[in-house]
Amino acid sequence: MAFDVNKIREDFPILKRKVNGYPLVYFDNAATSQKPSKVIDSIVDYYSNYNSNIHRGVHSISQEATDAYEDARKKIQEHFNVKDSNEIILTSGTTHSINLVANGFTNLLSKDDEILISELEHHSNIVPWQMMCEKNGAKIKVIPLTSKGELNYDSFLNLLSKKTKLVFVNHVSNALGTINPIKSIISKAHEFGAAVLIDGAQASSHIKADLQELNVDFYTTSAHKLCGPTGIGMLFGKKEWLNKMPPYQGGGEMISEVTFEKTTYAGLPHKFEAGTPNIVGAIGFGMALDYLNNLGFDSIEFYETELLNYATNKLKEIPGFKMYGEAKHKTSVISFNIGELHSYDIGTILDKFGIAVRTGQHCAQPVMDYFGISGTVRASFSFYNTKEEIDYFCKSLERAVAMLS
Amino acid sequence: MAFDVNKIREDFPILKRKVNGYPLVYFDNAATSQKPSKVIDSIVDYYSNYNSNIHRGVHSISQEATDAYEDARKKIQEHFNVKDSNEIILTSGTTHSINLVANGFTNLLSKDDEILISELEHHSNIVPWQMMCEKNGAKIKVIPLTSKGELNYDSFLNLLSKKTKLVFVNHVSNALGTINPIKSIISKAHEFGAAVLIDGAQASSHIKADLQELNVDFYTTSAHKLCGPTGIGMLFGKKEWLNKMPPYQGGGEMISEVTFEKTTYAGLPHKFEAGTPNIVGAIGFGMALDYLNNLGFDSIEFYETELLNYATNKLKEIPGFKMYGEAKHKTSVISFNIGELHSYDIGTILDKFGIAVRTGQHCAQPVMDYFGISGTVRASFSFYNTKEEIDYFCKSLERAVAMLS
């Protein structure tokens, strides 16, 4: 099946929209993805036909909603090739997932332990660990960057020791698009007995991760990054770890017995899913995975790489263009500045042309500090973008630069 | 404007549905509410026209999404008559809200402190405090029930002391429908310097709470209980308290500066809203409040009380009918058993007739323990229900009883 982008674009209602009089060119995909009708329809279908609170409900629509919710978990399990569906915890997103793990490790670590965090991380994979370390005294060591925006693998090896208990790396950097060598990071960390959490938020719309093959301990993602709804995400955790971790939130669903004297917790995954979950979110998440798998991740990757190369080559011709992040393996993200121009100015003018890019620090201040800059313009492409959009983007960028210089 | 239930029913697509061949009679409103087209449409509109990640985005759709998200916060603020919109924290639901507060108080309390929890509480307002007390050693004291399912106010007064630091009561009990005298509970607790958290999850679809007038310290609710989407809720907290509490989750949005040495947190409300929020959820939440306010809470209350009285009188005629919860002030919830029949059996047969009720413990095991029962059948009515549905329900219930006896 050839990749027919014009046909695919018809799946996304928002792409018909105009912004400031121009057709929307949405290059802010790394911040959040757009949603195909299939996903939107699944939400409407839920609310119109079988909205109900789940679990323990005897009546039919409660059962239907429960089945749909649990089917979504199964779809996620299959997509990520996870052994046991109980290892999939539905959360409100990557940030929630990571905080859940950080809370779980608070009492498992102490002041002689070290955790390694890459300098490439999103704030969501830094701040929870800083908060945890304040409680248990564990030390954070930073895996530094190279000038190409890759992780310094030798430094990583040097930092690893018997003291290392946990390693945190994102699968793909949201600021630069770098695809990290997580497979070897995981196996090296395991040699030292350290567990590894991979933040897959930025990877999941581009790469289908096989979690059993990776042998990763924890993996997280957010549905909104992969054509799914807001307010839902997942945490994969190996059963051995999840069983060791205390529950994160208390409430309905996550208990088996409650008295004021003693409460016993439910088994996995419910132990970590307190309260009424984002039922419709889970259903939309599952549908988004169906949609992407139906397109095929190979086709997506192939096409997005084509867009990336096309855009990179065109942008390099613009005088003063400086790209941050030139990793050998990267997703379709271009983070750049032009001369001394401020990213905010460029973003503002591009918006006037109907083009959506992200500007600033991209929740990755350490990366910006590394390059000694206050921010970048980030154009991130998805499989529903086109070369024509890139042409228009480059032309508009040149006009913006002319206006601002 | 007269209350035209048939017209209102047309706002709810799900009410056209059949279950097991019969028209759906949805009496499980205390578990979750159904959604009017306006709310569903607002979700479709968001995803079809301005879906984008919010805050810090320079481009137009990001600004539109941010405005819509912040407008929702304003609507919530106005609805609950809150002074400052920064006192409204958007969470994923009541359970999340309560856990956030419990986490915030972990270091503010110590082993000489006491917290009062009512015996009427939902597990979501019990378990988080048990988890907190395990950490800081504070003691839980239980405000007991009376046989009518009301809080024993005298016991409450006796339990109050200078040691009391926090009091937790739900505004309305989900298991019995009891409306608690929160105004006097709050002012009594304040006399002793204790802060009060009111769990409004079950109240919000029936009662419009004026939080300034109540002078409450914390108030929580879930949008899914009041015609809004799943995966979104709110926490109101007085600024003085919210400023004292440490952040709950770390991540994007909730920081102002991040380095590996030191991270500084953002101001309210962002300090408590880590990560990409449930943007569409917030928008739907705001729209649900618009919808309910447009109907008018006075009309809703009036009509629901009519339904409650009508149903109570009819049900009382059924031999063996025993109602739990006969509070003077209660919402349109009837929790009951018939003779020795098990609630599960009744629920199963009613479902066969297309009627959705909840059966079991309703996440309130202490209430069931108090009455010495394993569960109840709970029929909970909303403003879109009708007397005809109640007639059909009673008739079907009698047939179920006949089959099961």
Next chain:
Amino acid sequence: MNIIEVQNEIVEEFSLFEDWMQRYEYMIELGKSIELIDPSNKVDSNLIKGCQSKLWLHAELNDDKLIFKADSEAIITKGIAAVLLRVFSNQTPKNIIEANLEFIDKIGLKEHLSPTRANGLLSMIKQIKYYALAFNKN
């Protein structure tokens, strides 16, 4: 009778009913006539999870056959248990392990087979098969 014969007999019985009400009434009747578990065996370790009403299932080997007994607070659950016991009780572990479960669909209980249903049917079957496996090894 072997398992297949019992299953066929049950399917035949249920095929006489015209609607769900008759089917449920019959199940409720069956529930009332179930051979109850000995009170001393109504212990937590015999409780089956995943059911809204308490449901106990006990197994013991009699010669080479497994004898199941069950009880539940809910009569419908008891009825479901009664159907299962008619099929599986007094059979050899090996036959139980190998038994297929199409009859559940045929008697209109398929809707109860989803893992999320609160009636415990699936958990009961799992537990029965689990007992059979355990006793088969001995």
Next chain:
Amino acid sequence: MNIIEVQNEIVEEFSLFEDWMQRYEYMIELGKSIELIDPSNKVDSNLIKGCQSKLWLHAELNDDKLIFKADSEAIITKGIAAVLLRVFSNQTPKNIIEANLEFIDKIGLKEHLSPTRANGLLSMIKQIKYYALAFNKN
């Protein structure tokens, strides 16, 4: 000129432009010609929050008039600041407090007035009014 006269003058200037590009080009020009804040006043306490680019605003009283100076990393922000400074700098605190802000709408900057916009316009205005209030009391 008093505040209203300056505002009218600015509105007139902007009314000549046919599209957003000319308007922005003009603002960028204004940004380049802004009277810059003294480097010694580019301190954190003069930073305005709510802007994606750093934006400093300094105020001092000269006789009975407030003199504002500003700077920003971003030229568009500087241009917006320049427009505001033309209106508010060299005016008495009282006049600043009383000034209305309709001109912002008229010159096509209204879209920037939402509290969630990352350009700092609203924060700048708040800070200017805040300074005026503070100096008015003295």
